[in-house]
Amino acid sequence: MSTFKAPKGTYDLLPPDSAAYLAVREAIAAPLRNSGYGYIETPGFENVELFARGVGESTDIVTKEMYAFETKGGDRLALRPEGTASVLRAALEANLHKAGNLPVKLWYSGSYYRYERPQKGRYRHFSQVGAEAIGAEDPAIDAELIILADQSYRSLGLKDFRILLNSLGDSECRPVYRAALQDFLRGLDLDEDTRRRIDINPLRVLDDKRPQVQEQLTGVPLLRDYLCDACKAYHEQVRELITAAGVRYEDDPKLVRGLDYYTRTTFEFVHDGLGSQSAVGGGGRYDGLSEMIGGPALPSVGWALGVDRTVLALEAEGVRLDLPSTTSVFAVPLGDEARRVLFAKITELRRKGIAADFAFGGRGLKGAMKSANRSGARYTLVAGERDLADGVAQLKDMESGEQRPVALDTVVAELTRLLG
Ligand code: ATP
Ligand code: MG
16 A cells, blocks of 8 residues: 555546446447447536536536636636536537537547535546537437437446436526526525525525425426426427337426526436435536527537446446456466467467457466466466477366367467357
């Protein structure tokens, strides 16, 4: 152990467990790549003002959770707490919305940072895979994203997740609702902080997890009773499309993302095996965000799925991913000459695309065979001086335990054949 430990709220991804993380990322990315989404990567930090505007001044993320700092050059930056604002900033900066057909469909994968109280499933550094469809208002694109997330979770073998769905209305119907909600909330017995929230961000109060708040919310006006005809029709189409795709969801009239540029479709993916950190992903429509960060009107929709919590969800359901062993062939040389010969064979195998590894460090047979076992290799190649004199190496099938000599000049071809 060194003097140092991973910073509070962070953890290291180590083999073999790290393989599950890669598999989760890949399972989320694959359906996106297959559906016209192009990969985007943006910097790990941005101008702090982008997040203040693009996530919202009144959000917990901006007021409490952001790693903001000043550089030596005097720039005010922040480690990115989420992906959407950066992706939209990058798309606008590169004029992607002018280059071709809309929507611009992008996916991303990376690290995000929030100064939160660390708990299981809540970290200060975590991973998300996200998708954004920029510049189109079409219920089919909202439906597409929900269907693709469902497909990702299912491809991993997850079953105990639920999709919660709601509509937040638009600039026509939401202000009317907002006022009605504020009226109702002002009549309740709430603490100072929550009272302040009624003025700035009343929808967020619906999301308050405290029982003493939830109890008072019986009879609270719900947005679904205030939706204008256009929003109602839009939402109905989203529901029809995902239902037709066989994706099950639950209407959750209290589900919110309490910012003004979030509009219409809102959804969250929750997993029932995760305790209080139950959200494995979330997203929705953000028709007003582009204008909030100085761009043109670009109605858009997206989601971000948490990789860490998805891995925890797999553990909670006891799903064992079928991860192929990383090494197919492991070479164990006995002696200097064998080392030279087998190292060359391993290089040749690797160049043919066969996953191969080698007993480094000149250990004895016993230790090297332990490494071979641990590697999960299907075949082990062992050679000592006598084998070399005979022009062979011993090929051991690690499943059956059988061992036979194979001519050195055909061993690569033989292994290629065996591994098909
Ligand atoms: P929560 O309500 O749990 O704080 P959130 O609404 O802040 O979640 P989003 O901003 O919607 O989360 O991020 C999308 C996903 O990213 C979440 O559903 C979750 O899986 C993951 N996520 C968010 N914050 C963290 C965190 N601190 N640690 C691990 N995963 C996180
Ligand atoms: Mg949060």
